[in-house]
Amino acid sequence: MEWLKTLISRPSKGVSGKTGYWRTFKPIYDRDKCVLCYECYVYCPENCVEIVEKVVKIDYDFCKGCGICSEVCPANAIEMVKED
Amino acid sequence: MDLRCVLLPGNPSCQGCPHAIGLKALSVLENPIVVVPAGCTTIIAGFNPKQSIDLPVVHVPFASAPAVACGLSKAYDNVVVWMGDGATDIGFSTLSGSAIRNDNILVVVSDNEAYMNTGIQMSGTTFWKAKTTTTPAGKREEKKDLALIMLMHRIPYVATASVGYMRDFVRKVKKASKIKGFKFIHLHSPCPPGWRFDSSKTVEVARMAVKSGAWILWEYDGSFRITGMSRMFRDKSKRIPLTEYLRVQGRFKGLTEEDVRTIEERIDEVWKLLDVLENTINKA
Numbered sequence: 001m002e003w004l005k006t007l008i009s010r011p012s013k014g015v016s017g018k019t020g021y022w023r024t025f026k027p028i029y030d031r032d033k034c035v036l037c038y039e040c041y042v043y044c045p046e047n048c049v050e051i052v053e054k055v056v057k058i059d060y061d062f063c064k065g066c067g068i069c070s071e072v073c074p075a076n077a078i079e080m081v082k083e084d
Numbered sequence: 085m086d087l088r089c090v091l092l093p094g095n096p097s098c099q100g101c102p103h104a105i106g107l108k109a110l111s112v113l114e115n116p117i118v119v120v121p122a123g124c125t126t127i128i129a130g131f132n133p134k135q136s137i138d139l140p141v142v143h144v145p146f147a148s149a150p151a152v153a154c155g156l157s158k159a160y161d162n163v164v165v166w167m168g169d170g171a172t173d174i175g176f177s178t179l180s181g182s183a184i185r186n187d188n189i190l191v192v193v194s195d196n197e198a199y200m201n202t203g204i205q206m207s208g209t210t211f212w213k214a215k216t217t218t219t220p221a222g223k224r225e226e227k228k229d230l231a232l233i234m235l236m237h238r239i240p241y242v243a244t245a246s247v248g249y250m251r252d253f254v255r256k257v258k259k260a261s262k263i264k265g266f267k268f269i270h271l272h273s274p275c276p277p278g279w280r281f282d283s284s285k286t287v288e289v290a291r292m293a294v295k296s297g298a299w300i301l302w303e304y305d306g307s308f309r310i311t312g313m314s315r316m317f318r319d320k321s322k323r324i325p326l327t328e329y330l331r332v333q334g335r336f337k338g339l340t341e342e343d344v345r346t347i348e349e350r351i352d353e354v355w356k357l358l359d360v361l362e363n364t365i366n367k368a
């Protein structure tokens with residue numbers, strides 16, 4: 001039954017590599033404006049927004065720069081800035 | 085909201101993918117097994133030997149999804165079918181069969197209104213007049229109402245939901261998981277490349293659909309009711325103009341005023357029907 005194991009996939013981050021390379025715009029977070037509403041966390045499709053000790057952390061290794069976090073933020077605390 | 089990361093970062097979904105947002109809701113289920121027929125989600129779930137969905141996933145051919153889920157439900161409690169609108173067109177016979185048997189499964193149709201994974205072909209739920217690669221001049225055919233069709237299978241739970249209102253969707257998934265038998269949720273999932281809008285606008289477009297009355301949130305659990313934000317939009321004067329929702333999407337480019345009027349009439353008819361259901365299927 002050893003061959004069966006090859007048919008089963010295991011959960012892993014980065015199935016498509018470091019998708020941060022896909023980015024054209026980068027989300028930049030401003031802690032002073034943040035009201036901790038969790039909207040960015042709830043709607044980030046990539047699940048690369050974390051809120052640790054009341055601070056939003058974005059995992060730039062995988063953030064694809066879609067811009068949704070910036071759009072849903074009611075406090076304008078996330079700005080999309082062109083990558084250089 | 086008690087959401088855990090179900091879809092791992094670095095997966096193959098496009099920027100702003102609606103399925104990727106919707107999948108988060110499965111994290112409120114206890115030990116679910118997810119059955120996925122062919123579609124974008126198949127790709128998003130990753131490629132052997134790695135997978136990006138951090139739950140047990142069974143990949144199945146189109147028409148077999150509810151049948152496989154039926155089998156699994158004899159051994160497991162929380163079996164979920166996560167399928168697209170195209171898979172629902174093609175696999176409708178087994179979906180219908182599973183519903184009349186009242187199999188103990190939850191089916192979520194994440195509806196991006198076309199066969200996206202194969203290149204934006206029209207489906208039964210593609211919006212009226214929308215351009216797809218198989219309807220280059222705009223859809224001439226009708227749009228079917230999937231959730232109402234499922235409601236008429238007399239199953240214990242049916243709801244519509246939207247990736248623009250995750251709290252409402254999560255509440256419905258939780259509720260469905262507590263009900264034994266066949267549960268159906270029709271999730272509205274605007275797709276940036278397929279509908280031709282910027283990837284940052286997925287949530288906004290989903291909300292515009294609800295605010296314009298084009299997508300209506302409702303639920304049946306023995307009683308039928310309009311839910312969440314949609315309650316406010318029973319009153320037409322509170323809605324945003326339908327043209328605002330249509331204008332942000334490239335798939336509606338070139339619509340005439342008459343086209344918009346035709347769509348508006350269709351939407352009015354849906355609201356009328358739901359109003360009747362709300363006033364008739366009512367235990368209270």
Ligand SMILES: Cc1ncc(C[n+]2csc(CCOP(=O)(O)OP(=O)(O)O)c2C)c(N)n1
Nearest residue numbers: 122123124168169170171198199200201202
């Ligand atoms: C029997 C069969 N016919 C055709 C295909 C090709 N195919 C793969 S995905 C897909 C479209 C699925 O559309 P939908 O269910 O709406 O999912 P989406 O990609 O839009 O998420 C098709 C036609 C297939 N895999 N199997």
Ligand code: SF4
Nearest residue numbers: 044063064066067069
């Ligand atoms: S830009 Fe998109 S992928 Fe990046 S953190 Fe914001 S929502 Fe997530």
Ligand code: SF4
Nearest residue numbers: 034035037038040073
């Ligand atoms: S959406 Fe904006 S205000 Fe809310 S938690 Fe995120 S950054 Fe803070």
Ligand code: SF4
Nearest residue numbers: 097098101124200275
């Ligand atoms: S085509 Fe649409 S549904 Fe498919 S992966 Fe891309 S954004 Fe998601």
Ligand SMILES: [Mg+2]
Nearest residue numbers: 168169198200
């Ligand atoms: Mg589809």
